[in-house]
Amino acid sequence: MKNFAYLLLFLILAAGVYAGGAHLSGGAWPTFGLPLGGAMGELRQMCQSYWEDIQFKDFKHAAQYHDPSVQDSVDIPYLLERIFLQKPEFLDLMEYEVVFVDIDSSGLRGRARTRVRVKDLVKEKIRDQEVMLYFKRKSSSDPWYMDLETSLRAIEGEEGKKH
Amino acid sequence: MSEVPAKTAERSRPPERPVLRQVDVLTRRYWACTLGDPVTLLLLLAQAPFIGYLCTLVWGSIEKDTPSLYFVLCLSSVWFGCINACREVVKERAILERERFFGLSLGAYVQSKGRVLAGIGAVQVLMLLMAVEWKIALNGNFWLQLVALWGASLCGTGLGLLVSAFSKSQERAVGAIPLLILPQILFSEFSIPKESFSDTVQWAERAMPVHWAFEIFQQAASTEPEGWTLLGALCVLPLYASGLGLLTVAALLPRREL
Secondary structure (H helix, E strand, O other): HHHHHHHHHHHHHHHHHHHHHHOOOOOOOOOOOOOOOHHHHHHHHHHHHHHHHHOOOHHHHHOOOOOOOOOOOHHHHHHHHHHHHHHHHHHHEEEEEEEEEEEEOOEEEEEEEEEEEEEEEEOOEEEEEEEEEEEEOOOOOOEEEEEEHHOEEEEEEEOOOOO | OOOHHHHHHHHHOOOOOOHHHHHHHHHHHHHHHOOOHHHHHHHHHHHHHEEEHHHHHHHHHOOOOHHHHHHHHHHHHHHHHHHHHHHOHHHHHHHHHHHHHOOOOOOHHHHHHHHHHHHHHHHHHHHHHHHHHHHOOOOOOHHHHHHHHHHHHHHHHHHHHHHHHHHHHHHHHHHHHHHHHHHHHHHHOOOOOOHOOOOOHHHHHOOOOHHHHHHHHHHHHHHOOOHHHHHHHHHHHHHHHHHHHHHHHHHHHHOOOO
C-alpha cells in the first residue's frame, strides 16, 4: 500500500513536471489537447490545423485562419502551386510538423517554420519542404491571424528604383 | 569420523546460487548504492538536459536541425554511457574479488551494473531529446530517435564497464574515456567526406556505435528510408552492447590481488 502511494505520488509529480515543461516549451512537447503553451502553443496549434486542412484539401476552412476582411480573397490552391511547383490535386501532403516558433518582443507578430513532407504524384517523388508561416494580432487579447495572403501578392518593383 | 573430510570439502566449495537470483539481489544493492549518493546521480542526470540546452543554443540560431545535430546527440549519448559506467567496477573491485570467494557470478555482477546503468541512460537520453525538442522539432520519429540514443548509451555503458574492468584506479578509468570518444569523431563523415574513406577507415567507422545510432537518425529523417538499413542499425546497437558486456565478464575473470 505504501509502495502504491509512493508510485502514485511519483506519477502525479512526473505528470505535473511534464505539464509545466510542455507549457514552458510553448507547446513544443505534446500537450495531448490541453490548452498549454500560451501564445506560442496557440500558434503551433494553428499551424497544425492549417496543414491538416490543406492535407484534406479543405481550402475554405484553411482560409479562415486569415483576417476576416481578406478571407474571401485568399487563393490557397494558387499559393500551394507556387510553393510546391505542382497543382494541389497532384500533391499528397503526407506529414507536417512545426519546427520552430518565434514571437517578437511586442508579442503581436509571430512566425513559425514548418516542415511538410509531400509526394509529387506526377513525378512519384517524396520531398521535404520548409514553409514559413507568419502571424499577426492587434493586441495580446485579440486572436492571431495568418499573414499568408501577403505571399500571394505579385511582386512589384518600387517606383523610382532600378530593377 | 569419515563425515568430517566430506563436510570440509563442502565448506571449501563456494555455495551455488542461482544466477538470476544473484542478478536480482545485486541489482537491488547497486540501485540502493546509487540512490545513496543522490548528488552524483543528479549530476549525471543533469548533464543531459544541459547538453540538450547547449544544442538548442547552437542550432536554434539556424532554427532547424541538421545531420551534425544528430551526430552530436548520438555522440553525447555514448559519452553519457561511458562516463556513467567507467568507475563502477574499479571502485568496488576489492569487494568483487572477496565476494567471488563466496560464489558470486561475474555474469550476474555485470548484468546488475548494466541494468541500473541502462535505466539511468534511458532517463538521460529522454531528457536530452526532450531538451532539444523544447526548441527545435527534429525530423523523424521521436521514439525511433529515442531508441537510437538509448542504444548508443548502452554501447557507451558497455565500453565504460570494459574500461573499468581493466583499470587499476578510478582516475585511470576516467582518463581513458577520451580514447573511446575521440575515435567516434575521427572515424566519421564529419572528419572527412565519406567518399574519401579508405577501406580501413570504412571498417573502423562501422566499429563505432555512434555510426549506427547516426544511421538510425538519418534513416528516420529520410523521405524514403531504407527498411533493411534501419533494421540492421537497430539490431547492431544491442548486440554491440551485449558483446561489450561479455568482454567485461572476460576481463574480470583473472583474479586480482588487492
